[in-house]
Amino acid sequence: MKQHTDPYQQPDLQDPKVIEAMAKRLEDRGEHKGFLSFIDDYIETIRGLPELETVLDLGCGTGVVTRRLRAALAEETTVIGSDISEKLLQKARELQSEGILWEHAEVGALRYEDGSVDVVVLHTVMSHLKDPLAFLQEVKRILRPGGLCIVFDADYASTVYGIADFKKGREIETALLGAIIENLDICRRLPAFAQQTGLALERHQSYVISEAGRGDFWLSSVRGFETLIPALEILPESEAEAWVGEMLASHEQGTFFASGNYYTYILSR
Template identity: 50%
Template sequence: MDPYTNPDSQTDRTQQAMITRLEERGQHAFFQKMIDDYIDSIPSDQPLRALDLGCGTGVVARRLANALHSDSEIHGADISDVLLAKGRRQDLAQGIHWDHIQPGALPYEERSFDVIVMHTLLSHVPNPLSLLQETARVLAPTGQLIVFDADHAGTTYGQESYEAMRRVDHLLTSAVATHPDLCRQMPRYLKAAGLSLNSHRSVILSECGRGDYWLSSVRGFAGILPALNVLSEEEGQQWVDAMHASHDNDTFFASGAFFTFYASHS
């Protein structure tokens, strides 16, 4: 099962690996640039009520607090007490509201938020359409929904054997995301939720020869492989070792695409 669907049910080791990866990824220049790109689309000249839904450790919530009008009300909401606890510790007097929520109906009134961000959330939830419908309920009539996610189904890590590469790619991406093809379904989900897709943005990150962002994701996988339960311990270690070896001898290859969807009420 996708460990991000219920982080609090994971072992302490896995939870720490998840926290480390979320914070490490959030500090990477490539990821920061993609976050800043969509935050720049949010007006900052007036106070807003903003919701970072599925906030994790609060990487995006903190950037919203820094970027939006100083009188804005920022909420970070997540189903995980463990991740929220880290978020609260990272909140350096920014005044973010950290909301522990349950799966299902959101604990907010209708038309509550001017902007809602879902950053790498929808690919992990069991029912993306149901959550989008709830999001539409609490989004203000003139509000903006921003959905950012990875096209996990297309992520690949190069290996010498094509068969081994495709097998491990499929096992890892299917285990780390409940809906690896989420981005490919977003136009349908938004339409079914009564929302209009206004625009989208795509970014491809590929690394050849030497690894950086994708090599750090390999290290992240190494920490949560036991929880994924898709590769044996030996096979998982062999994959991690092979990725590091390819980096060391300049034959590393990895690639993936990220999408940002901008939507509003129809």
């Protein structure tokens, strides 16, 4: 099988089927009540910040979080959604054209002036970056003193898809998630990254999304893998079919199990 580069590092270079599957997964997640409530928790923190002029959703994808920020924040607050992918930004614009500044980001230095942004949201972005520490340093540069960096991410190293053969399941999870996530353990490294960048770790919050019996949130990720596995050549065909088949069948039979942990880190400059 191939050596993999996290496809979220260069979405626009992916096969159209792959980018479609990525966009669908992002929007599916954004319909899950629990997932939305995690976003609402940190939006509440953002709303508590005095003098909220500019909020930047960096790595906004199709804009799930950006739209929610726009709906929750005062009209005077500028909400920016920024991403390296023109194709995902195009979808974001189609989903909401009004009230949000959609901006193309370059890899590397951010386009914003020092201290010019009140809040930066990184929602499942750090887990995909080649150099998350350098990225966080750039984020710190553009934050105003007292500004917040909200990092929400999955601890993909603890994501579990239940199949009958536990050992085989572990191998497959590592192969699947490892192929599309650069940093499976990002949540475990964030306290050290905060210290190294000089951002204060104000607090963190942990969450779990687990599904037993039938799948919804995690079932949509299995369906995404159904497209991604052959397109990115992640697993041998027969192994992939068996894994996807078992996961989908367990949903039909009411024996589905999958679970994963998420964390929000509130960092301040």
